Amino acid sequence: MKHVRGRMIVAVSGGKDSLVSSIMLKRLDIEHELFHINLGIPVFSDESLSVVSEFAEQYRLKLNVVNIEDYAKKTIPEYVPFAKKMYHKDKPCALCGLFKRYIMNKWAWEHNFDYIITGHNLDDAASTIIMNIMGQNIDQLFRVAPVIERKENVKMVGKVKPLYWVREDLIKQYVSKNNIRTVQATCPYAASVHQNRIKDALRTFEKTEHNFMVNLVKTIKKIQKIKNISISKNVEVLPCERCGFATTSKVCKFCRIIEKVD
Ligand code: SF4
Numbered sequence: 001m002k003h004v005r006g007r008m009i010v011a012v013s014g015g016k017d018s019l020v021s022s023i024m025l026k027r028l029d030i031e032h033e034l035f036h037i038n039l040g041i042p043v044f045s046d047e048s049l050s051v052v053s054e055f056a057e058q059y060r061l062k063l064n065v066v067n068i069e070d071y072a073k074k075t076i077p078e079y080v081p082f083a084k085k086m087y088h089k090d091k092p093c094a095l096c097g098l099f100k101r102y103i104m105n106k107w108a109w110e111h112n113f114d115y116i117i118t119g120h121n122l123d124d125a126a127s128t129i130i131m132n133i134m135g136q137n138i139d140q141l142f143r144v145a146p147v148i149e150r151k152e153n154v155k156m157v158g159k160v161k162p163l164y165w166v167r168e169d170l171i172k173q174y175v176s177k178n179n180i181r182t183v184q185a186t187c188p189y190a191a192s193v194h195q196n197r198i199k200d201a202l203r204t205f206e207k208t209e210h211n212f213m214v215n216l217v218k219t220i221k222k223i224q225k226i227k228n229i230s231i232s233k234n235v236e237v238l239p240c241e242r243c244g245f246a247t248t249s250k251v252c253k254f255c256r257i258i259e260k261v262d
Pocket residue numbers: 039076092093094096097187188189190191193
C-alpha cells in the first residue's frame with residue numbers, strides 16, 4: 001500500500017473482507033470513503049445496507065450508496081429470468097459480478113477517486129488462478145494482482161487489494177476477536193457459486209499441504225516476472241464506443257446487456 005497515493009474508496013458489501021480492508025486503512029491512517037451497491041435482493045441487501053451504515057457511523061466514514069437499478073435498469077432478482085433466457089444459467093451471479101465491477105469503476109471515476117479498495121483475500125486470488133487454469137484462460141491468469149494502476153484513456157480507476165496475501169481464516173479470526181458485525185444473511189443465489197467449491201477444495205488441500213495457496217500465487221507471479229508478461233500485454237483494452245469505459249471489444253459487455261433489457 002505504501003506507494004499507492006490518491007483518493008480512495010473502499011467497496012463494502014457488508015461482508016468481513018471489505019470491512020476489514022477499511023479497518024486496515026484506518027489503522028494505517030489512510031483517508032478513504034465507503035461505497036456500497038444495493039443489489040435489491042430481499043433480506044440480504046437490507047441487512048447488508050444496515051451493516052455498512054452501522055460500520056460507517058462507528059468508524060466515522062462517509063458512506064456512498066447507489067441502487068443497482070439506477071445503472072442496470074433492474075435489481076438482481078429481476079435479472080434471474082434474463083440470465084436463464086440469455087445465458088441458460090439458473091443464477092444471476094455472472095451478471096451481478098459484471099454489474100458490480102462496472103458500476104464501482106464508473107462511480108469512482110465520475111467522483112474523481114484514484115483507487116478502489118476491495119476485500120479480495122488470498123483464497124480469492126488462489127481460487128481465481130485455479131479457475132483460469134481450468135478454463136485455459138491464460139490472459140486472465142496473469143491479471144490476478146494486488147495492485148492494478150489507473151488507466152486514463154479507458155477511464156479505469158486503479159484497484160488495490162490490501163488483504164491479497166491474507167488467508168480467509170485469519171480474517172475470520174480477526175472479525176470474531178474484535179466483534180465486528182458482518183452480514184449474516186446469505187445471498188439466495190450463493191450456494192452454486194463455482195468459485196466457492198474451488199475455495200473449499202483449496203482449504204482442504206491446504207490442511208496437509210501448508211502454504212499451498214501462497215506458493216501458488218507466488219509461482220504465478222514468478223512466471224510472470226521471468227517471462228516478462230505484462231498484465232495487459234495480450235489484451236488490447238479500448239474505450240467502449242457507447243460509454244467510453246474499458247472493453248476488449250467495440251462495445252463493452254455492460255452496454256451490450258443493457259441494450260437488450262427493457
Ligand atoms: S451470490 Fe451471486 S447474486 Fe449473490 S451477491 Fe454474490 S454474485 Fe451477486
